[in-house]
Amino acid sequence: MPSPATLSLAFEDVFLLEDWHNFGADHDRTLVSWNARFAAAWPVLQARIPEGSLPCSLQAFPRVWRYYLLCCAAFFRARQGQLWQLVLSPQGRGVNGRSPPTAPSGSGVRAGKSPCPPGS
Numbered sequence: 001m002p003s004p005a006t007l008s009l010a011f012e013d014v015f016l017l018e019d020w021h022n023f024g025a026d027h028d029r030t031l032v033s034w035n036a037r038f039a040a041a042w043p044v045l046q047a048r049i050p051e052g053s054l055p056c057s058l059q060a061f062p063r064v065w066r067y068y069l070l071c072c073a074a075f076f077r078a079r080q081g082q083l084w085q086l087v088l089s090p091q092g093r094g095v096n097g098r099s100p101p102t103a104p105s106g107s108g109v110r111a112g113k114s115p116c117p118p119g120s
Contacts, residue, residue: 001081015088024082031073035066 002010008017042062054061075081 007086011088014091016091017086018089019085019087021085022082023085024076024079027083028073028076031069031076035069035073038062038065038069 004020011017039062046058046062049058051058056064076083
C-alpha cells in the first residue's frame with residue numbers, strides 16, 4: 001500500500017485535498033459484524049446456493065469465508081492496514097466542483113467575512 005506521502009505526491013499538482021479520513025480502526029468492527037451476520041444467515045443462504053456454484057464445497061465455504069473475514073478484522077485491529085477515504089477536487093475548485101466563495105471585486109470584503117460591523 002502506498003504511504004500518505006507517496007499518494008500526496010501523486011495528486012498534489014492536479015487535485016486539492018478536501019478531506020482524508022482513516023476508517024481502519026472502524027473497519028475491524030465492521031468485519032466482525034459481517035462475520036456474525038453471515039453466520040446467522042448461512043442456514044438460509046446455504047439452501048439457496050446450488051452445489052457447484054461456489055469455488056469450494058457448500059460445507060467448506062462458510063469456514064473459508066469466515067476465516068477470510070476474521071483475518072481481515074485482525075489485520076485492521078493490529079493496525080497493519082488502513083482504509084482511507086480521500087475527497088479530492090480539481091485545483092482551484094471547491095467541493096463538488098464549485099469555486100470557493102469570493103467577495104465582489106473592489107468590495108474590500110474577504111471571502112467568509114461579514115461586511116457588517118460586529119454586533120449589528
